[in-house]
Amino acid sequence: MEIKELKKLCLEEIDKNRDKIIEAGRKIYTTPELGYKEVETTKTAVEFLKSLDVDVVENIAVTGCMTTINSDKQGPKVAVIGELDSVVCPEHKDSNEIGNVHCCGHNVQMGGMLGCALGIINSGVYKYLDGKINFMAVPAEECIDLEFRKSLQDSNQIKYFGGKQELVHRGTFDDVDMCMMFHALNFENDKNCVINSYTNGFIAKSITFVGKSSHAGITPNLGINAYVMSTLATNNINAQRETFKDEDKVRISTIINHGGDVVNVVPSKVTMEAMVRAATVEAMTDANKKVNRSLNAAAMALGGKVIIEDSIGFLPLATNIDMGSIFKENFIELMDGDDTRIEETLVSAGSTDFGDMSQLMPCLHPWIGGVSGALHTKDYTMSDEELAYIVPAKAMAMTLIDLLYDDSKKAKEIIEEFKPSFTKESYLNFMDENTDTHVFDYTI
Ligand SMILES: [Zn+2]
Ligand SMILES: [Zn+2]
Missing domain, CATH: 3.40.630.10 (Zn peptidases)
Incomplete structure (x- = not known):
């Protein structure tokens, strides 16, 4: 037919x-x-x-x-x-x-x-x-x-x-x-x-900064501030943005889920969520490496710890x-x-x-x-x-x-x-x- x-x-x-x-x-x-x-x-x-x-x-x-x-x-x-x-x-x-x-x-x-x-x-x-x-x-x-x-x-x-x-x-x-x-x-x-x-594709990230609590007024010198690590990390990530190519449409979104418990104690644990989006698999993985370096550097600067749980969202x-x-x-x-x-x-x-x-x-x-x-x-x-x-x-x-x-x-x-x-x-x-x-x- x-x-x-x-x-x-x-x-x-x-x-x-x-x-x-x-x-x-x-x-x-x-x-x-x-x-x-x-x-x-x-x-x-x-x-x-x-x-x-x-x-x-x-x-x-x-x-x-x-x-x-x-x-x-x-x-x-x-x-x-x-x-x-x-x-x-x-x-x-x-x-x-x-x-x-x-x-x-x-x-x-x-x-x-x-x-x-x-x-x-x-x-x-x-x-x-x-x-x-x-x-x-x-x-x-x-x-x-x-x-x-x-x-x-x-x-x-x-x-x-x-x-x-x-x-x-x-x-x-x-x-x-x-x-x-x-x-x-x-x-x-x-x-x-x-x-x-x-x-775009994206990588989903769950991030935990771990520091050490201490009285924020009396002995902040003994603490390791997890909240400050998260703000440093955010600045480090922002510093990466000019390295992304326009055509890769990289988008990095972050939020703080938990930013500390009480204000008079140096926060020992802060959790963040992030999403790294890009137009190609290569750009996605490249941007994600830079984000992980940024998180790593923040932990290093303060002498703390960061746990990064990555998972591929969609390609x-x-x-x-x-x-x-x-x-x-x-x-x-x-x-x-x-x-x-x-x-x-x-x-x-x-x-x-x-x-x-x-x-x-x-x-x-x-x-x-x-x-x-x-x-x-x-x-x-x-x-x-x-x-x-x-x-x-x-x-x-x-x-x-x-x-x-x-x-x-x-x-x-x-x-x-x-x-x-x-x-x-x-x-x-x-x-x-x-x-x-x-x-x-x-x-x-
Ligand atoms: Zn829909
Ligand atoms: Zn739909």
Whole structure:
């Protein structure tokens, strides 16, 4: 069958089931759940996929689910991903009793992913494609509620905070060759789609300065002031800033969680939290080394001790330009040839665990309109369900068809050309090596 005919069949199927797709997205909006707790959301996804008459694997990483199409075919495998988790924003009018609400629009991408699956499967189009497809509902994208995730780590239920990181670790992506998803975005201008994305990665740091307490009035000379160490450290970090290249978009944020107990005692223990963000893995690790030197120097100057607990948050996102071009053509077709509302590139200092995927394989991550009000805020609201749910479902399905049609020619070319920054093994090693505790002890 001609590729045009396949796309037409798929789009007709999505149009026929428009209400069902939007209903799934709306339903997920009413059950906002945080990472690795997406029980109801997973249930909705499982029911939807099962209604397409396919086998579904449930709880792929604590929660989440997936189905595989064409597992008997040769060709490359493409994963189409939807994220399950909500955020917390108690002031949002739709937040539930514990403040959870889908104001990052993950219910929108779930609806789009399920709609894409419905189009490809129900139309029978998949039979004409020469590659495999995973439709995946993936847990825990937002890096929040970390105490709960630590408890899952402690009971060996997960190794990583991020759902995609966890799935890489579990081997779910072992035979996946490329990945795609989309994210809802509130456009402040007249645009409605961004094709390519570059976002920062980050290292999360928990820092403890340990000194010696002593009466602040009578014998401060006998103390080792942990609070002063933390202020020195902050100044040392600030002194590094001119060494960062503009294009690396380095951001170093610090807070003091605990700054001492009482003012008339030299503080013996101060805890800080820091986040080191940058646009490349190299810049991230370089900036982190400088931050650790700064912390070390502060402890050395005062003759105290610093304990630094580092862990990799997410890696930088760099999406694949060729996948982007294919998606763009399809999006323009859905906009009746109007390309004036498309923005080519989004560069942001924010982070997502889809960044980790983009270091391993070619990835597509467009941002599509249909919502208004800033993400993660009380102003977020749905404004255009057709653009939010249906257009992305169609554009992703058309892109899948393009990639896997005719012996998966386009997918194979893109995979061939792609140079991964990591293999699975080197990625997991990198995560382990950079999840480390450093102790510098100069206690006198
Ligand atoms: Zn978010
Ligand atoms: Zn999000």
